[in-house]
Amino acid sequence: MNLLIKGGIVVDPVSGTVSEKDILVADGKIAGSGVGLHHPDAQVLDVPGKLVTPGLVDMHVHLREPGLEAKETIYTGTRAAARGGFTAVACMPNTRPVADSAAVIISIVNRAAADGAVRVYPVGAITNGSLGQEMAEMGDMKQSGAVAFSDDGMPVMDSGLMRRSMQYAKMLNAVIISHCEDKKLAGGGLMHEGDVSTMLGLKGIPAAAEEVMVARDILLAEDTGCRLHIAHVSTAGSVRLVREAKSRGVRVTAEAAPHHFTLTDQAVIGYDTSTKVNPPLRTAEDVAEIRRGLADGTIDVIATDHAPHTAEEKDVEYELAPFGMVGLETAVGLVWTELVAAGVLTLAQAIAKMTINPAKILGLPLGSLGAGAAADITIIDPAAAWTVDPAQFASKGRNTPFTGRVLHGLPYATIVSGRLVMREGIVL
Numbered sequence: 001m002n003l004l005i006k007g008g009i010v011v012d013p014v015s016g017t018v019s020e021k022d023i024l025v026a027d028g029k030i031a032g033s034g035v036g037l038h039h040p041d042a043q044v045l046d047v048p049g050k051l052v053t054p055g056l057v058d059m060h061v062h063l064r065e066p067g068l069e070a071k072e073t074i075y076t077g078t079r080a081a082a083r084g085g086f087t088a089v090a091c092m093p094n095t096r097p098v099a100d101s102a103a104v105i106i107s108i109v110n111r112a113a114a115d116g117a118v119r120v121y122p123v124g125a126i127t128n129g130s131l132g133q134e135m136a137e138m139g140d141m142k143q144s145g146a147v148a149f150s151d152d153g154m155p156v157m158d159s160g161l162m163r164r165s166m167q168y169a170k171m172l173n174a175v176i177i178s179h180c181e182d183k184k185l186a187g188g189g190l191m192h193e194g195d196v197s198t199m200l201g202l203k204g205i206p207a208a209a210e211e212v213m214v215a216r217d218i219l220l221a222e223d224t225g226c227r228l229h230i231a232h233v234s235t236a237g238s239v240r241l242v243r244e245a246k247s248r249g250v251r252v253t254a255e256a257a258p259h260h261f262t263l264t265d266q267a268v269i270g271y272d273t274s275t276k277v278n279p280p281l282r283t284a285e286d287v288a289e290i291r292r293g294l295a296d297g298t299i300d301v302i303a304t305d306h307a308p309h310t311a312e313e314k315d316v317e318y319e320l321a322p323f324g325m326v327g328l329e330t331a332v333g334l335v336w337t338e339l340v341a342a343g344v345l346t347l348a349q350a351i352a353k354m355t356i357n358p359a360k361i362l363g364l365p366l367g368s369l370g371a372g373a374a375a376d377i378t379i380i381d382p383a384a385a386w387t388v389d390p391a392q393f394a395s396k397g398r399n400t401p402f403t404g405r406v407l408h409g410l411p412y413a414t415i416v417s418g419r420l421v422m423r424e425g426i427v428l
């Protein structure tokens with residue numbers, strides 16, 4: 001099957017160029033691009049005015065399968081990804097059982113092959129059960145398809161164990177993704193520690209709970225030579241630590257989630273439990289520094305930390321609700337509205353942080369529209385204005401604080417390996 005994508009504005013994050021041209025897809029690969037392409041028997045997709053980008057890659061997603069299928073499944077989570085314009089997702093290991101063995105990694109890979117609408121790349125746990133006690137079989141997991149290692153949500157508090165894990169990961173040329181949180185400093189807090197937490201009477205999580213661990217892990221990455229990726233950076237101090245480490249040549253990269261460059265702790269006023277997220281929503285100064293970090297390249301990646309929970313779990317007092325919000329189906333709208341239209345990032349910069357940059361960090365051959373590359377393509381309507389309505393989500397999770405918000409920029413089509421998997425919001 002051949003596909004001719006005609007008249008779109010092609011964004012090439014590798015060269016940083018944006019230009020109007022056609023793209024021809026044949027046998028699941030990019031066959032070529034240029035102006036005024038023709039092909040006798042290709043299906044034509046006419047997309048004047050729309051953005052044509054490499055398939056978006058979300059390197060931080062919770063698909064919840066195996067074991068937590070009431071929240072999300074690989075079937076529903078990958079359909080949410082397709083609706084959000086993502087052609088590939090990396091899924092975090094905090095499932096039941098935890099993805100800490102080759103057996104679980106293989107079961108996720110197999111389930112994704114059977115049920116997945118988009119590509120799924122499992123992240124393996126650093127420690128058995130993510131309990132921070134002993135190192136998991138990272139080598140076995142890597143051979144079985146794990147693309148990175150993380151104890152996301154359950155940070156490795158034992159610095160000696162983290163150092164040995166980094167030494168081992170370095171031997172495997174694997175990246176460690178660190179959820180930076182000192183659990184003792186976080187102290188069971190529910191939201192950012194500051195004026196708003198004081199006013200609301202909710203226990204706070206200080207910025208230092210994150211920054212102490214960012215600093216520790218940077219020092220350990222420097223010590224071991226391991227590649228380190230800092231997940232969901234939420235504070236100005238973390239951005240500064242990563243910036244300084246990069247300037248010294250430490251092999252560190254970082255990501256930010258849309259909610260952390262969009263919302264502040266003010267969103268918690270009203271006690272909407274969908275604003276309860278880990279790390280928490282911080283202050284306007286933090287948001288400003290994250291935007292600066294995105295603009296100057298300190299933050300390489302935009303990733304959603306899509307964390308679906310059931311309505312029953314979230315429909316409780318703020319204190320009792322689990323941390324997490326969904327993100328796959330609002331990410332493109334938030335990036336376009338808050339970063340590109342707002343002039344924080346150029347279009348090519350924003351797309352690089354959602355394509356080639358995460359692909360490089362995970363070592364995946366994705367993120368480019370070059371001839372011969374897999375035809376993973378995202379088409380975005382930048383002119384569309386739309387209102388966030390969780391009832392429309394393909395995700396089982398409806399826990400978003402963005403309900404009712406008007407966004408600009410809507411994924412129009414998602415193409416995986418040359419196959420249309422989503423068009424105009426409908427997963428095919």
Ligand SMILES: NC(=O)N[C@@H](CC(=O)O)C(=O)O
Nearest residue numbers: 062152153277278307323324
């Ligand atoms: N990010 C979140 O708020 N929640 C994550 C776990 C975590 O990282 O704490 C989840 O799995 O629900």
